[in-house]
Amino acid sequence: MLDFHVSASPSVSLPPQDCGSAGLTALAQSAEFARALKALGQAPDVLPELHNSLVTTRRFATGLRLAMINRAMLPQPSQLPAALRANGLGKTPVILSPEHPCPALAQIGALPLVSPACVAQLDLGNTAAQRKAALHQKWRNRLTRAQSNGLKVSRQNMPLDARHWLFAADQVQQQQRGYRSWPIALTLAYAQENKGKAKLFQAFSGSEVVAAILILRHGRGATYHIAHTTPAGKSLSAHNLLMWEAMSWLAAQGCQQLDLGLINTEEAPGLARFKLGTGARLSQLGGTWALWLPMGRLLSPLARWDSRLMSATSR
Template sequence: MFDLGSTPAMPRPIQRSASLRTLAQSPEFSRALNLVGQTPLHLDRLQDMLVLRRKFWGVEVAMVNRAELPKPLRLLEIIQEEGLRRTPVLLSPEHPVPELGRLGALPLMTPASVGLLDILADRTAQRNRLAQKWRNRLSHAEAQALRVTRQNMPIAPDHWILRADAAQQQKRRYRSWPAALTLAYAQANRGSAKLFEAHEGRETVAGILVLTHGEGATYHIAHSTERGRRLSAHNLLMWNAMDWLASKGIRQLDLGVINTEDASGLARFKLGTGARLSQLGGTWLYWPPLGRRLAPLAALDRRLMGG
């Protein structure tokens, strides 16, 4: 599944440091949600874990996304104690949690893997971690007449990178954050949504938007024109982003899902940075009124969910 030709040998999955919150569990994300009128539930007994509430076909659902779940039973108990006793709960943990099946949660989606890039203060060591072809493309970009700029993400709904991202989502038939939420993040967390752009003369040929949250950061949006791809502008921007993150004391960059089947080129790009794989925990559905009664059904798929 991960045969990507020149990609370096795949390292073993790693565990996130407990002091690094994912974007979906960060105070910065919570502030953005509040700004767009989607107030999350904070579980102060579980280190302010964020629980989102959404309605699907008129049914309210509680959602726990990219959270560490060392004690899943306690989480389910606290959610019920918060008044959500009959509310279906969607759980997408940061790492596999086989115990969810034994508690009666049903597996809905098998685990994906994300790329996590350690940001090093030693820039020579960081460059040495790059895959050879990735490093060659970076050197190629550095030899071009490219100018890199960095700024806070403008609060502009018609910004070119938001339009490009929307077009890409439509073309590839996937859904990511709405532009309004991205702009809310930039507005609610001044300086934490950083836009890097590569210019050739007056033409903008590539851009990436990185969101910072505590000691972590997330690779959020990226786009390159055909000219930008020929100039390896994306590599240059990513390297500049790594430099800036290092200067701000950021320890880890989340590159998002590694999809080698439908987006092999992007997977090669992400892994070429020296990122390592970390397996997520899939998606589970738990309905409190049934409790453990569905555990026998969950057992059928436990192996696929990391059990």
């Protein structure tokens, strides 16, 4: 059932709701993500010594076990070896992707693999007028045009249907653009295990759906998860309208930040412009590192030599 169905311009007044007490953690480190993994039989390990950082593991056919710590806050990397050992991961190779630049990982023997990328983070704590003023001019113009095009916007919980049109469109889009997103089963598990936190926004021109955005809420934040716009939707600037409606609704719920995902100006310049046009700021991640504690002392000189690639000033 739809939560609401309104015309493009009016806003629905809803009582604010706290998006949780977990704080502004990345989706991959949220309690909501952990619940989804557990539902699929892939419960992550937790490192209590490091702010309950989530660790996912994968075992290959060869028997090798690989651990991954994605977008965790690592303010004191020197504590990581002890935390891994205390939780049975002392002999397991680990792939680390910190939330922020963390060149100090080289001091514990971690090897840099991929230099830091950037994500777009949108502050939702301002007033509606402030958020609108922060929009880039072309973005604001497209929003104004979309609001005058007679589009209708709906919001609902994501249907638990693997055959939903948005999933099918996203699969085609992934193949065309050469990237991989979550498995559909994981997105559905997230929606099922976190009631009301997987919100689908759709834009309609008459009875035809022309665009959709799926937003995942977690803690006091949210993440832009899947989106698709048809050619008709592009001509009507429907994506701008949906993003604005999603921003407004999330802010009304008390959510403080919307993670718009990676910015890739080389391979997806149009999407990068769209994300940054919302007024979002760039936030640099910490790159990707490999850590295997049994080899730490042998590799630490090489790690320190290469760590300059992972500093906050690298581009």
